[in-house]
Amino acid sequence: MTKRQRQPEPLDPKLKESLPQVNLDALIGAVRYEVDEDFAHLWIKDHEVCQGCPAKPCLAFCPAGVYHLDRAGQVMVSYQACLECGSCRVGCPFHNIGWALPRGGYGVAYKLG
Amino acid sequence: MTPNHRCDAIVVGAGPAGVAAAITMAKGGLKVCLIERGRLPGAKNLFGGVLYPHALAEVIPDYAERHPPFERPVTEQGYWLLSPDSVVRIMHKSVHYKTAPTGAYTALRARFDAWFAEQAVQAGVLLITKTTVTEVVRDARGRALGVATDRPEGLVQAPILVIAEGVNNLLTQSLGLAKGDLPPRYVALSVKEVLALPAAEIEARFGLAGADEGVAIDIFGDATLGLPGTAFIYTDAKAISIGVGLLLEELIVHNLKPYEILARFKAHPVVRPYLAGATVLEYGAHLIPEQGYDRMPDLVGDGVLIAGDAAAMVDAVHREGSNLAMTAGRMAGETALEAHRRGDFSAAFLRAYRTKLEESFVLKDLKQYRRMTDFLDSTPHVIGTYVDFMNEAALRYFTAQGMPKREMEGEILGLLRGRRSFFGIAHDMMKLLRGLRG
Known part of the structure; x- marks a missing residue:
């Protein structure tokens, strides 16, 4: 496998400004879940690694907004909203997110898909 | 391993690949356990929405009489080249799409997959839902013996295993068939x-x-x-x-x-x-x-066959996936039937599955487009550049402003040259052609 290290051209700031605010809670509210209160299938392996991660891209790319910061700046995991896409597991630059499948029958339960 | 259940074949995942494999094996007389972690088949599954029934017809020839929950036949399709304020549309509508058998339908996967799995149950497959497979159980020589699940007394034994676990192919990785996890530059996130x-x-x-x-x-x-x-x-x-x-x-x-x-x-x-x-x-x-042909996992191990998204069977150029999955699942099922007849479940024998796929559109198409993701990856702004150019060119072409047409054509050429050098354009076109031709 050839690995090109391309230097990404930054996005035009005007493009970024054109992104609207989204009420993600309303979107997540349209999704059916079978919440497993006894097993968190996502977890931060080592919070110190997150402290040393300047970009914290998980806060943005997670389509369910599972990752957010608490008042102390620590990454919190709302696994209950997880859509089980797998982006965080492969997208965390430090592979610092523990990712397991929810127990059978639990987790997201699409009605349409 | 002291199994709690025995069957002739285990299928992990009741999506298009897994269900196609299960039906094929059940019709061939095998006792099949189909294990699905969702509360219903389809509960975890989502796609954009176009399904190609040619692959379904090979698994269930009379599928149309079984009223699959399709949404609409696709009678018009094509592309929009969208700029911030305009669009160039390249659409194709034809009455030919309306003559049976239709080439494509829109569908919703939670509905379709549930229907498809129901056809498996009718074919005699034992469908076990709400059950997550946690591990492939292997003997000392690495041959698959069965699976462990998160159910109490959940060990299931079978001489052959079809893994159709989807894009998050953790079992495939645990078997060493996928080299590492999905690379972020070769995987797309869709919402x-x-x-x-x-x-x-x-x-x-x-x-x-x-x-x-x-x-x-x-x-x-x-x-x-x-x-x-x-x-x-x-x-x-x-x-x-x-x-x-x-x-x-x-x-x-x-x-x-x-x-x-x-x-x-x-x-x-x-x-x-x-x-x-x-x-x-x-x-x-x-x-x-979207890893493509060159980064697919190995498709077979001792007692194991991998099908569908778990094996990166996606043709991103034509937005095809579920038909590749169904075809691969069917071929995995056919190979498992042959393995049972021969009593040989070794990886060497199961390689016949890969040969079948190579002779079909599944690996032929993936091979042809093996360079496409690299093309997009190495020329990330190519889409935006040409789409915006097309829209600005169209605006000038369709606008009458008292300017001689020769000047208008020169302006359009200037728009293109302003965005990309002559060599840049030639380079992009070469790469695109290579990506498409294979």
């Missing part, structure tokens, strides 16, 4: 909304004569901020499926929220009128494995 709209409204807005017509549109350019990716709009029976997908790497590098990109696309002046008054029925997200 999708299903928007409720009355059938009559959909038909009026998209110019459809009735419930027997439907549209599938793939959109390039401003929909993904000009970044590598596509957006889609597909008409369902009483809803619109709309979504955007970008390489995960792009979202990471540019610190983007995928649902904001989708919201921006929905608000585009060209798109918004189609969606007016539509309410969100469901939201979802899914990864699409």
